[in-house]
Amino acid sequence: MNKTYKLIVVIPVGPPDVLEYVLDTIDSVIHYTGAERKIILLDDTGGKDTCDVLQSQLPDLDVVKTPRNYGGRGGLYLTLSLGYLHAYKNYDFKVLLKMDTDALIIGEKPEEDAIDFFARHPDVGIIGHYRFQTHPDVDDDHWSKEQLFEESRRKNLFRDPILCLSLRRLLRQARANGFRMGDYVFGGSYFMSAECVRRLAERNLFYRKELGRSLLEEDHIFGLLAKAVGLELADFASGELPMALEWKGLPCAPEELVAKKKKVIHSTKRWEDLGEEEIRKFFREIRYASVVA
Numbered sequence: 001m002n003k004t005y006k007l008i009v010v011i012p013v014g015p016p017d018v019l020e021y022v023l024d025t026i027d028s029v030i031h032y033t034g035a036e037r038k039i040i041l042l043d044d045t046g047g048k049d050t051c052d053v054l055q056s057q058l059p060d061l062d063v064v065k066t067p068r069n070y071g072g073r074g075g076l077y078l079t080l081s082l083g084y085l086h087a088y089k090n091y092d093f094k095v096l097l098k099m100d101t102d103a104l105i106i107g108e109k110p111e112e113d114a115i116d117f118f119a120r121h122p123d124v125g126i127i128g129h130y131r132f133q134t135h136p137d138v139d140d141d142h143w144s145k146e147q148l149f150e151e152s153r154r155k156n157l158f159r160d161p162i163l164c165l166s167l168r169r170l171l172r173q174a175r176a177n178g179f180r181m182g183d184y185v186f187g188g189s190y191f192m193s194a195e196c197v198r199r200l201a202e203r204n205l206f207y208r209k210e211l212g213r214s215l216l217e218e219d220h221i222f223g224l225l226a227k228a229v230g231l232e233l234a235d236f237a238s239g240e241l242p243m244a245l246e247w248k249g250l251p252c253a254p255e256e257l258v259a260k261k262k263k264v265i266h267s268t269k270r271w272e273d274l275g276e277e278e279i280r281k282f283f284r285e286i287r288y289a290s291v292v293a
Helices: 019-032 050-057 074-090 110-120 142-151 161-176 194-202 218-228 254-259 276-292
Strands: 003-013 037-043 062-065 091-099 103-105 124-128 189-193 232-235 243-245 264-266
Touching: 003 019, 003 074, 003 110, 019 037, 019 050, 019 103, 019 276, 037 050, 037 074, 050 062, 062 074, 074 091, 074 194, 074 218, 091 110, 091 194, 091 264, 110 124, 110 189, 124 194, 124 218, 142 161, 142 218, 161 218, 189 194, 189 264, 194 218, 218 232, 254 276
Parallel strands: 003 037, 003 091, 037 062, 124 232, 243 264
Antiparallel strands: 091 189, 103 264, 124 189
């Protein structure tokens, strides 16, 4: 019988990831989430010992190793698929949180907010930084729309027929459920419902080798897959909602994130003249102060 958790946290770790920073992200998860939580690290380091060191320090971590270094884009979809399948096969849970290593939890029990949201919106499968055309300030999502169109075009049948036919089938299913090209939830961090994980697993949509050859980013792929199985994508980051996510840096100043009572943030890489070390130090001091208090 599978062990039951409220929250599964899945963190992919690649060759460039710094051990100290990954540990800091994990520490934020342990500090702010409830005890009914399981953390799964996806070791895509290609032989580096980062995840082994982390597991030796935190034995309760699950580490799932990729057969080889899959990297980004469709490769990251394969890596995440292994983690999501591991969670599906081994645990019963209410919600799954995907976090990049440059994401942090900075507020109490964000999983409770997500569980409540999915209970009120059972037709939704993925929540996070979302609106149609998730990053219009970056590139109006033209790249993802054009890439999906290109990979599913008839002429791609000669280059990669399995990928082309698979994407065309998924597009037909997703469009029947209201999918629009360029529709996705930003992948720096997002919550996925247990129902979404179940549907993707049962319909054999995890770890599809042909999708691993796609040049789409993993969040584009999972947005398409969620819509293909009849689930919606939704905002969980704007206004007073608990997430605050941006592509290559924080969406606003660290002090403002605290004032807004945000709970899951991305990316710690920078904010104006602040670097990652300074940003992490700011939030770490808040965590430690609450422990002392």
